[in-house]
Amino acid sequence: MLELFVYGIVLGSIISLGAIGLTLIYGILRFGNFAHGDLMTAGAYIALFFVTGPLKWVGIPDNMFGPFSFGWRIVVAFPFSMLAVGGIAILLDRILYQTLRNKEAGRVTLSMSALGASFIVRMGVLIIWGPDYKFYKPGLIRPALVLPAGIKIRPDQILILIVVAVLVIAVHLFLKKSRMGKAMRATSDNMELARLSGIEIQKVIYYTWGIGGALAAAAGVLYGIDVQVHPGMGWNFLIPLFAAAILGGLGNVYGALAGGLIIGVVQQMSTAVLLPTYKPAVAFIIMIVLLLIRPQGIFGRSSR
Amino acid sequence: MDSTDNHILKVENVTVGYSKIDILHDVDLLLRKGEIVSIIGPNGAGKSTLLKTIIGLLNPRKGSVYLQNRDITGEKPERLVRQGISYVPQVFNIFPSLTIQENLEMGAFTRTDDFSGRMKEIYELFPVLGERRNQRVGNLSGGQRQMVAMGRALMLDPHVLLLDEPSAGLAPKFVSMIFERIIDINKTGVSLILVEQNAREALNMAHRGYVLATGRNVLDGEAKALLANEEVGRLYLGG
Numbered sequence: 001m002l003e004l005f006v007y008g009i010v011l012g013s014i015i016s017l018g019a020i021g022l023t024l025i026y027g028i029l030r031f032g033n034f035a036h037g038d039l040m041t042a043g044a045y046i047a048l049f050f051v052t053g054p055l056k057w058v059g060i061p062d063n064m065f066g067p068f069s070f071g072w073r074i075v076v077a078f079p080f081s082m083l084a085v086g087g088i089a090i091l092l093d094r095i096l097y098q099t100l101r102n103k104e105a106g107r108v109t110l111s112m113s114a115l116g117a118s119f120i121v122r123m124g125v126l127i128i129w130g131p132d133y134k135f136y137k138p139g140l141i142r143p144a145l146v147l148p149a150g151i152k153i154r155p156d157q158i159l160i161l162i163v164v165a166v167l168v169i170a171v172h173l174f175l176k177k178s179r180m181g182k183a184m185r186a187t188s189d190n191m192e193l194a195r196l197s198g199i200e201i202q203k204v205i206y207y208t209w210g211i212g213g214a215l216a217a218a219a220g221v222l223y224g225i226d227v228q229v230h231p232g233m234g235w236n237f238l239i240p241l242f243a244a245a246i247l248g249g250l251g252n253v254y255g256a257l258a259g260g261l262i263i264g265v266v267q268q269m270s271t272a273v274l275l276p277t278y279k280p281a282v283a284f285i286i287m288i289v290l291l292l293i294r295p296q297g298i299f300g301r302s303s304r
Numbered sequence: 305m306d307s308t309d310n311h312i313l314k315v316e317n318v319t320v321g322y323s324k325i326d327i328l329h330d331v332d333l334l335l336r337k338g339e340i341v342s343i344i345g346p347n348g349a350g351k352s353t354l355l356k357t358i359i360g361l362l363n364p365r366k367g368s369v370y371l372q373n374r375d376i377t378g379e380k381p382e383r384l385v386r387q388g389i390s391y392v393p394q395v396f397n398i399f400p401s402l403t404i405q406e407n408l409e410m411g412a413f414t415r416t417d418d419f420s421g422r423m424k425e426i427y428e429l430f431p432v433l434g435e436r437r438n439q440r441v442g443n444l445s446g447g448q449r450q451m452v453a454m455g456r457a458l459m460l461d462p463h464v465l466l467l468d469e470p471s472a473g474l475a476p477k478f479v480s481m482i483f484e485r486i487i488d489i490n491k492t493g494v495s496l497i498l499v500e501q502n503a504r505e506a507l508n509m510a511h512r513g514y515v516l517a518t519g520r521n522v523l524d525g526e527a528k529a530l531l532a533n534e535e536v537g538r539l540y541l542g543g
Contacts, residue, residue, distance in 0.1 A: 179413070182402065186410045189399040196359065196393070197456065198385040198414035 003152055004268045010157045010226060012244075012264020013164040017219035018237060019244035019256040020171060021212030027188035027251035028208045029097070031107040035118035036216055036241055038125075041234030043085040043217025044224040045125050050077035051136055062137065067155035069142045070225050078221055082214040089213025090206050092117055098202075118235070126231045133230045160222045167218055168257060171211065175253065180207055188251055239280050240267065243287040249297030258299065312337045312495050313358065313389075313464050318367035320357045326365065327353045328519045333497075335464065340486070340496045342510035342527065344503035344540055350519040351499040352394060355466045358497070359391040360384050371464070386414050390457035394468040394499075397453035400442030404433050407441055407452050411459030419459060426455040429485060447478030451485070458489065465489065465496045472501060483509055504541045507531050515540060 022036045051062070055073040062071035096117060100110055144152040175181040180203075187194040187204045195201055220234060244263045248255020263283050270282045290297070315333040319326055328350045335341050343351045356362045358369055360381040368377045371387060381391070390411075399407050408426060412419040427434030430451040436444070441452050450470055457465060470486065471479040479502070487509055490496055500506035507513050507527045515523040515536060523536065530536050 179409075182406055182409060183413060186399045186402060186406075189401050190396055192361075193393070193396060193399065194410070195380075195382050196361075196385065196391055197410045198382050198460070199410065200382060 001269070001272060002149065004272055005265055006151055006153050007157075008265030008268030009261060010153075010160055010264070011268055012261035013161055014219045014223050014226070014260075015237065015240045015244050015264050016257045016260025017164055017167060017215045017222070018241045019248065019260045020168070020253055021215040022241050023245040023248065023251055023253060023256040024184070024188075024208050025212045026245065027253075028184065028191075028205060029101075029110070031110040031114070032242065033212070034111055034115040034238065035092070035121060036114075036212070037234035037236070037238035038118040038121040039085055039089060039213050039216035039234065040220035040223070040237055041125055041229075041231060042088060042121050043081045043213075043220035044229040044233060045129055045220075045231075046084045046217065047074060047077040047081040047221045047224065048129070048134060048136065048229055050080050064137065064139075064142070067142055067145070068159065069140075069154065069156050070137045074136045074221070074225060078218070081221055082217045085217035085220075086210040086214035088121075089209040089216075093205060093209045098205075118238075122231055122235060129231070131231060133228045135228050136224055156225055160226055163218070163222060167215065171215070171253065174211070180204070184208060236280060239287065240264070240283040243283040243290070246287055246290055246295075247297055249299045252297065252299050255297055255299035259297070310337050311335060312372055313497070314370040315354070315358065316368050316370070318354075318357055318364045318369065320353060320362050320364040320367075322362075326519065328357070330367070331516070331519070331521055333514055333521075333524075335495050335497055336511075338490070338493065338495055339512060340490050340498060340510045342498045342500055342503075342506035342513045343516060344500060344506055344513060345516035345522070346540070347501075348518075349516040351516055352468050353519075354516070355391060355468050355497065355499055358466060359389060385460060385462075388460070388463040389466065390460055390462035390464070391466040392453045392457045392468060392470065394472055398441045398449050398456070401440060403438050403440055404444075404452055404455075405437040407456050408433075408459055411456035415460065422459055422461060426458055429458075429488060430455060445475075445478075447474050447481065450474060450478070450482055454482075454485070454489075458494075462494060465494050466499075467496060468499045469501060470498070471505070479505070504531070507541075 018036060018040055022033055025033045051073040055076055060073050060076055062073045064071055096113055097110060100113060142155065144154045146152055175185055183194065183199045184204050184207060187199060187201060191201060223233060240263050244259035245256050247259030247262060263286065266286065267279045267282050270279065311334050313335040315331060318331045319329055321327045331354060343354065345351055353362065357364055360379050363378050368375055370376065371389060376384060399410060402410065408423050432448060433451055433455060441449060444452065470482050474482065483505060486496065486498065498506055498510065507530055510527040512525065513527045513530045514521065523530065
């Protein structure tokens with residue numbers, strides 16, 4: 001049981017990264033980005049591209065190091081993937097969502113177009129890389145560490161938790177300390193007043209997509225390191241992402257963090273009694289129950 | 305009206321509305337440097353709509369708005385605030401999840417210089433804001449929120465401040481306090497347009513007043529004259 005809890009925290013931390021981006025985008029643009037899971041997929045595959053392509057060509061070694069079960073190339077590929085997906089998200093806004101906003105499209109239209117964008121991204125991945133499961137570093141997985149109290153955890157997973165913590169703290173500092181971060185929170189609070197204060201809303205929107213996309217890429221790569229990559233991975237994450245964001249109160253960044261961890265743990269613990277195949281269903285049930293009894297989420301939007 | 309007049313803001317023949325329905329019809333308004341001008345009139349007269357048109361949230365179908373003799377008709381609010389007009393909406397005029405200090409910082413968003421001096425002046429104007437600068441605005445009382453809203457709008461050192469019903473929904477002790485602060489702000493050289501339900505108070509503190517009804521100019525003149533006017537008294541000041 002304790003082991004499932006630990007795996008749940010690892011899975012949950014990955015869900016949190018995606019859910020934070022989802023909730024940031026919702027806070028500013030007020031629509032559910034159904035393409036968010038596939039931005040994770042895009043991130044995972046762009047990293048795979050770097051690992052098997054450019055980084056190999058320039059001769060970066062890919063030997064495993066320390067206690068980890070991955071090579072140096074994925075470490076180098078990680079920030080490139082975040083940058084690239086941040087850019088893709090901004091580009092999607094530029095050519096798709098911005099056009100729709102200018103035509104005063106409603107939030108349902110925006111969500112549906114995001115769903116369309118998600119298919120484009122996923123099918124693009126499928127066409128380029130095929131449907132197979134892939135690893136960043138094929139080969140044996142290094143043994144798990146046994147911590148006190150008999151908790152087994154792989155060194156990779158410890159690193160994943162550390163990377164997520166660093167990214168979450170970075171987002172926190174950005175939102176609390178930087179001028180643009182404060183403008184993002186202000187715009188999320190009251191877009192018209194933000195305009196009346198001279199804040200350039202479009203710039204805030206680009207930052208939001210950039211950060212949301214980069215976090216999604218990070219989540220995708222970390223999942224790829226923990227498990228493996230395949231074209232449907234992000235799509236399978238979509239329900240847990242939404243469940244986590246709603247649980248935390250849409251628009252609430254810290255709520256999304258907590259929501260992600262809760263969903264991850266509950267999903268993983270459910271495998272003690274249910275087949276693992278039902279994991280997505282567990283998230284779905286949590287989401288439905290939540291929407292019925294407490295649609296504003298546990299933490300609410302105003303509790304930031 | 306001659307253009308050599310010392311007006312800072314001029315609204316000329318403005319007709320404006322939402323989608324197909326016009327709210328204002330051929331409305332004129334003049335704000336001279338250093339003045340407080342109060343706009344009074346019954347609910348639905350278009351008083352708030354006039355402010356929204358000046359700040360660029362609404363585009364007039366006809367007519368023009370001038371700021372210091374420059375045509376600003378149809379300019380976007382995010383550009384106008386850089387040219388010295390600030391606006392405090394009646395509702396949704398604060399960032400509730402931000403602290404007081406962050407609200408003021410957002411008011412100064414377009415400033416690239418050091419605005420700490422300006423922030424200090426605003427804390428002097430509203431001392432309670434300085435004491436609570438790190439509190440979230442969403443937790444403050446109505447009167448304190450109104451102070452934050454005005455403080456935010458003042459961060460850019462505007463020449464013109466537009467206030468939409470600053471006393472609405474406030475406890476009586478805050479109403480007189482807010483009105484006193486408005487006079488203080490005016491004394492620092494800011495010209496103000498004030499929209500108020502509280503018509504008598506609004507005229508008492510104003511230099512001049514405009515009466516709007518069903519989207520049209522009904523009367524305008526010296527505030528004292530309007531207060532003394534029998535018809536204004538009967539129709540708009542509650543007898």
